[in-house]
Amino acid sequence: MVRQREFDKEKALDDAMELFWEKGYAATSISDLTATMGIQRPSLYATFGDKEKLFEAALRKYTNLHASLIRKKLQNTTSVKEAFRNLFEEMIEEEYKNKVSKGCFCINTIVELAPHDEKFEILTREHEMYLSVIFQETLLKGIKSGELESNLDVKALAQTLVVALIGVTVLLKSHPERSFVDKSVTLILSLIK
Numbered sequence: 001m002v003r004q005r006e007f008d009k010e011k012a013l014d015d016a017m018e019l020f021w022e023k024g025y026a027a028t029s030i031s032d033l034t035a036t037m038g039i040q041r042p043s044l045y046a047t048f049g050d051k052e053k054l055f056e057a058a059l060r061k062y063t064n065l066h067a068s069l070i071r072k073k074l075q076n077t078t079s080v081k082e083a084f085r086n087l088f089e090e091m092i093e094e095e096y097k098n099k100v101s102k103g104c105f106c107i108n109t110i111v112e113l114a115p116h117d118e119k120f121e122i123l124t125r126e127h128e129m130y131l132s133v134i135f136q137e138t139l140l141k142g143i144k145s146g147e148l149e150s151n152l153d154v155k156a157l158a159q160t161l162v163v164a165l166i167g168v169t170v171l172l173k174s175h176p177e178r179s180f181v182d183k184s185v186t187l188i189l190s191l192i193k
Contacts, residue, residue, distance in 0.1 A: 015037045016033055017059075024112050025055050025112055026112065056119070058105075060123070062106060066106060066127070070087065074135075081189070084192055088165070095175075109124055131162050136155060142192075148193060160188075
């Protein structure tokens with residue numbers, strides 16, 4: 001019996017996540033994965049299961065990291081309006097710095113797999129809902145501090161901001177004229193009153 005080589009499972013999962021994020025599910029082969037992860041096929045299958053299970057593990061890791069990052073960015077600023085402005089502006093700036101846009105791994109999955117695979121439809125929807133909760137918490141903080149109007153429909157606005165974030169992220173993959181994006185985001189953020 002051949003002994004399987006030991007490897008750092010978290011690093012291998014990170015490497016798989018980056019590859020899936022860059023290429024998508026369909027365009028990523030098992031050979032691509034083993035080469036990128038630095039492991040052999042038997043190790044991949046024994047540790048992660050098949051390609052779909054590995055993709056699911058990578059997506060779950062990404063959505064946890066992504067939600068934590070967004071929560072942290074929104075909490076780093078006293079002003080709720082400024083926090084949302086910074087969130088959108090930093091995302092836009094980052095995308096325009098890169099020649100090739102990877103977009104958001106979760107949003108890429110929404111586009112590639114969610115319409116055809118119920119499991120990934122549910123996983124991506126869960127992430128959307130979690131982001132909405134983070135946005136609601138942030139907006140409520142603004143109401144509590146007096147920065148935002150007390151009659152604000154927090155749930156509807158949070159959901160609108162999630163839809164806007166997803167839409168802008170997809171749009172940025174084509175690198176549209178910067179003023180087109182900036183004007184749209186300015187209008188979206190004007191909803192936060």
